[in-house]
Amino acid sequence: MACKGFDEQVVRHDPEIQELMEQFVRVRIVQTNGMDLSLFQFDFDLTFAAFFMNADKTIYGRYGSRSDQKDPMRDISIEGFGKALAAALAIHQEYPANKAALRGKKGHSSQFTVPEAYPSLSKYKPKLDYSGNVAKGCIHCHMIGAAERQIFRNDHKPIPDEVLYLWPMPDVIGLTLNPHEKATVVRVANGSPAEKAGFLPGDEILTLEGQPIISIADVQWVLHTARTPTTLQAAVRRDRQPINVSLSLSRNWRRQGEISWRTTTWDLRRMALGGLVLEALTGADRRSAELEDTEMALRVKHVGQYGDHAAGKKAGFQKGDILVSFDAQTNFMTETELIVYALQNKMPSVRVPVTVLRAGEQVNLELPMQ
Amino acid sequence: MRRHFTILTGLLLLAAGLVQGEDRDTKVRNDLKEVQATGLWIYNDLPKGIAEAEKTGKPLLIVFR
Numbered sequence: 001m002a003c004k005g006f007d008e009q010v011v012r013h014d015p016e017i018q019e020l021m022e023q024f025v026r027v028r029i030v031q032t033n034g035m036d037l038s039l040f041q042f043d044f045d046l047t048f049a050a051f052f053m054n055a056d057k058t059i060y061g062r063y064g065s066r067s068d069q070k071d072p073m074r075d076i077s078i079e080g081f082g083k084a085l086a087a088a089l090a091i092h093q094e095y096p097a098n099k100a101a102l103r104g105k106k107g108h109s110s111q112f113t114v115p116e117a118y119p120s121l122s123k124y125k126p127k128l129d130y131s132g133n134v135a136k137g138c139i140h141c142h143m144i145g146a147a148e149r150q151i152f153r154n155d156h157k158p159i160p161d162e163v164l165y166l167w168p169m170p171d172v173i174g175l176t177l178n179p180h181e182k183a184t185v186v187r188v189a190n191g192s193p194a195e196k197a198g199f200l201p202g203d204e205i206l207t208l209e210g211q212p213i214i215s216i217a218d219v220q221w222v223l224h225t226a227r228t229p230t231t232l233q234a235a236v237r238r239d240r241q242p243i244n245v246s247l248s249l250s251r252n253w254r255r256q257g258e259i260s261w262r263t264t265t266w267d268l269r270r271m272a273l274g275g276l277v278l279e280a281l282t283g284a285d286r287r288s289a290e291l292e293d294t295e296m297a298l299r300v301k302h303v304g305q306y307g308d309h310a311a312g313k314k315a316g317f318q319k320g321d322i323l324v325s326f327d328a329q330t331n332f333m334t335e336t337e338l339i340v341y342a343l344q345n346k347m348p349s350v351r352v353p354v355t356v357l358r359a360g361e362q363v364n365l366e367l368p369m370q
Numbered sequence: 371m372r373r374h375f376t377i378l379t380g381l382l383l384l385a386a387g388l389v390q391g392e393d394r395d396t397k398v399r400n401d402l403k404e405v406q407a408t409g410l411w412i413y414n415d416l417p418k419g420i421a422e423a424e425k426t427g428k429p430l431l432i433v434f435r
Binding site: 007010011012013021023024025026027028030031032033040042046047048049050051052053054055057060085088089092104128130133138141221295 | 394395397398401402404405408410411412413414415416418419420422423424426428429430431432433434435
């Protein structure tokens with residue numbers, strides 16, 4: 001995996017970043033057992049995440065972003081990491097004069113202090129036993145995200161947008177940032193909140209909500225913790241001049257996001273789809289199924305085979321089925337939209353009516369929610 | 371005959387699973403050895419890192435992997 005190569009470059013101090021790395025005390029953590037969840041809040045679907053911090057636990061910034069399962073290097077680079085390191089050092093040199101601006105970089109206290117305090121992770125110990133089954137005793141980052149969602153399902157409560165559409169990439173608001181820089185705009189999407197705010201390609205985001213921004217992950221942190229609806233204040237550098245920008249976000253702005261790539265979505269599929277994996281039909285496939293572009297058409301790409309992930313299989317779903325209706329609704333165009341609807345409206349033990357196309361015929365089935 | 375084949379298949383799968391388990395454990399242990407051998411990182415010990423940062427006045431870089 002490419003991300004492994006990135007990690008190795010960091011571990012062995014790639015020459016491009018060696019000088020910068022040596023100015024830090026470097027700590028490598030390979031477990032989340034015992035991790036302080038009030039301090040270390042990051043995207044738990046990442047396989048590489050970094051914090052820049054003062055010894056008093058004031059956070060200077062974060063590094064590590066991902067928006068694609070197959071290409072973990074799309075949103076990170078050694079060059080960008082080096083620029084974040086340099087910016088973190090500059091923040092450290094100014095510290096503590098800049099302490100107030102950094103306050104927002106730390107999140108609110110977590111409901112559970114450490115991962116093993118979550119009911120579904122209670123079998124894990126706070127420390128790894130390197131003499132025993134060390135890998136088996138390790139709480140992986142993604143397991144924390146899954147444990148959080150399970151709390152909502154256990155309580156029969158809808159999982160909120162903030163928990164499903166977590167760590168939004170700037171693309172969600174119409175900003176594509178350059179992974180080789182700290183946070184420089186490459187593209188602004190037409191009609192997006194970013195375009196309406198006046199962002200332009202080439203803008204360097206200096207601060208967001210008053211927080212110094214040193215990486216794409218820092219932008220994600222502000223978006224992740226933003227209320228909805230809201231207006232965020234940004235300071236950007238444009239043609240060497242500082243400019244202030246107000247970014248207005250509507251109530252449903254997070255829903256532009258896509259979660260199907262996330263590792264934790266595997267468990268959401270268990271809850272909402274009985275272990276089915278869906279893909280949206282496009283182009284020729286739609287035409288051969290005689291479906292219009294505006295009609296719901298989600299094909300079963302994979303059917304789970306074991307345990308709770310086999311609930312869809314047991315309910316009669318087959319690979320290749322095309323879902324055209326879910327809960328008597330026909331407006332779900334992506335797997336993400338369908339999962340979110342189910343997790344916010346259909347609680348465990350409910351059976352949802354689903355219509356599929358199979359060999360050109362309509363088949364009515366019931367999908368159990370878990 | 372079919373029963374023997376099923377049992378044999380089961381044992382092979384179990385053995386494969388154990389080997390896979392060993393591989394993952396070995397990988398974790400090797401990471402510890404290899405990273406410690408570089409002498410560049412404090413491994414899995416945040417309090418030690420914080421103490422070092424307090425002593426040296428350097429900032430911390432904490433990598434989760």
